[in-house]
Amino acid sequence: MNEETNKKEISAIKGTKDILPQEARYWQVAEATARQIFELYGYRELRAPVIEPTELFEKGTGASSDIVTKEMYTFVDKGGRSITLRPEYTPSVVRAIIEHRLDLQPQPLRFYYIGPMFRYDKPQKGRYRQFHQIDIEVFGEKDPAVDAEIVEMAHHLLKKLGVEKVETLVNSVGCKKCRPAYGQALRQAARAVKDRLCPDCQRKAEINPLRIFDCKVETCREAAATFPLITEYLCEECRTHFEQFRSYLDFYGINYRIDPTLVRGLDYYTKTAFEIVTEHLGAQNAICGGGRYDDMVKEFGGPDLCGIGFAMGVERLLSVARITTPKESFVYIAYLGEEAKKKSLATAREWRQKGVECLVEFKDRNMKAHFSRANKIGADWVLIIGENELARGLFQLKDMNNSQQYEGTNEELLKIVKQKGKQDAST
Ligand SMILES: [Zn+2]
Ligand SMILES: [Zn+2]
Structure with a gap:
């Protein structure tokens, strides 16, 4: 190394940031509050590694999703293995369940985790390549009461952290039985307006038209407004599940709005999908996103174990939370x-x-x-x-x-x- 490079200042990698002690105080309160509340509902912490085999996420998030195609932090290690810094947490939990045969324990299994995730995304205001999530998962419980319970738990946490003006959006994305017919209808509708879609959505129109609803491009949004809605295609089982889920939300007194265009970004979701949004966050306003993934464990080669969970972005959460930090004496x-x-x-x-x-x-x-x-x-x-x-x-x-x-x-x-x-x- 010559003297010039020696002298050059080294700064944090683009899209990452230091959390300095004063700010870290707020993180500590948010994390401690989350832990405390989740434990009240019987959740226990499961810590998985930050690095995982790349195929875990290729399998887990579906090869057509943006996360896999564009945003993974992947590298080859010294042993020639393809390693990925986890872009999300659920596949790691599923891997751990199968690897340790946690499915043999009394169900439902309830886990939580707080930590960094990595996506090689375009860094922009409030979005980082190393970002942090609060994540919970329940496995082995089919009852829609648990879908409502996790929404209630999310609200409990948000209230405790002083997050106000929140709205809950709910939807059902159907299942293996009913989604194909809907997918077909949707594909047909997307094909009819294909030349009005952005290049990205033109590709999605063939592979996974459901995800066109996620696009922020104005012409795509206009086109998507004319598409058929999943709610009209749900099978009996999915419709009943959705109704019961909502009746439990009513029971808890949680206001919600049905948003039939709400599709979670990842391919493995089934039935319940929900988001908690706050008007303080503008266009990127989801503070919590969750849903059911009943086929995922099985598709990973594990037992037939249904699952549901949610993730909250800690950076976003802190940007709207009203936290008082304890006085240091x-x-x-x-x-x-x-x-x-x-x-x-x-x-x-x-x-x-x-x-x-x-x-x-x-x-x-x-x-x-x-x-x-x-x-x-x-x-x-x-x-x-x-x-x-x-x-x-x-x-x-x-x-x-x-x-x-x-x-x-x-x-x-x-x-x-x-x-x-x-x-x-x-x-
Ligand atoms: Zn169904
Ligand atoms: Zn688009």
Whole structure:
């Protein structure tokens, strides 16, 4: 490497971003809230690797989907294997179920996961190549009550995170029995207007015309408005499932709108599809998307195990959430001299073990400089350990929020700090 390249600044890869500590606080609250709520419904975390064999996603998302054809982060590793950074989570869970025979456990199986996904998409405002999802899946439950329960759970989380003005869109995308007839009718309709469609949709018109409804191009949207709707083609089983699903939503008092053009982007969905949108997000307004995939596990070579789940984009979620982060309270220890420094280290160690955040800095300062530093970094308390204090075994503690000063032994002062922390937490 020559000197020039050595000096060149290295920046984050396009489409990725650092989440700095101040922002990370919000992520922590959102993630902790999601975990807490999912566990209340009996979900357990399942952590799968970030990298998977490429064929998992070729199989899982269907070769005609945009994710596979355009957006996967795929590379060949040193062993010559084709590896993909997961673009979505469901195929990994399905693989894990089959690999570990989780289907032998009592059903339904309920899993959640929070983590990064990767798509080699055109980076634009609010969209990243490494983005993050909150994901839940239920396997082995056919009852439409569970479809409604996951929607209710999503609402529970959104409410807890202060997301307002949400609307729930629902649809049924049918099943293997009823979708072919609809597909045929749709293909016919798409062919009739083919020259008005964008090149992408012209291709979709033959392979998967359902996905023309997803296109944002105006002429495609106009054309799609004339297409037949899936709701008119549902078989008895799918229609009943859809009706019952909606009756449970009514039971929960969740308002929804039937959107017959709502098709989840991925090929493996069956029956229920839903989205929760918020008007704050503009055109890209879906905050949560989910649906049923009853044939997926079987198509992967696993047992006949139905499934349903949803994913929320964390970046989008945080852009509309109203989260209050917990107040961080910490003690700055101001010391004078080498002996007091050691006493500070020992005190900090002891207090930390008792759950109090302490900061000891290793720069020679006089008391005035210590206080101005403590002030600058927002310390709630300053514990003073000087020669005087060492000799008497009594230390000074100052409450930086109201300037009140206390004198006492190590234990007495620790008690005051903990007491105050408890009061703050309860208000
Ligand atoms: Zn059907
Ligand atoms: Zn189009």
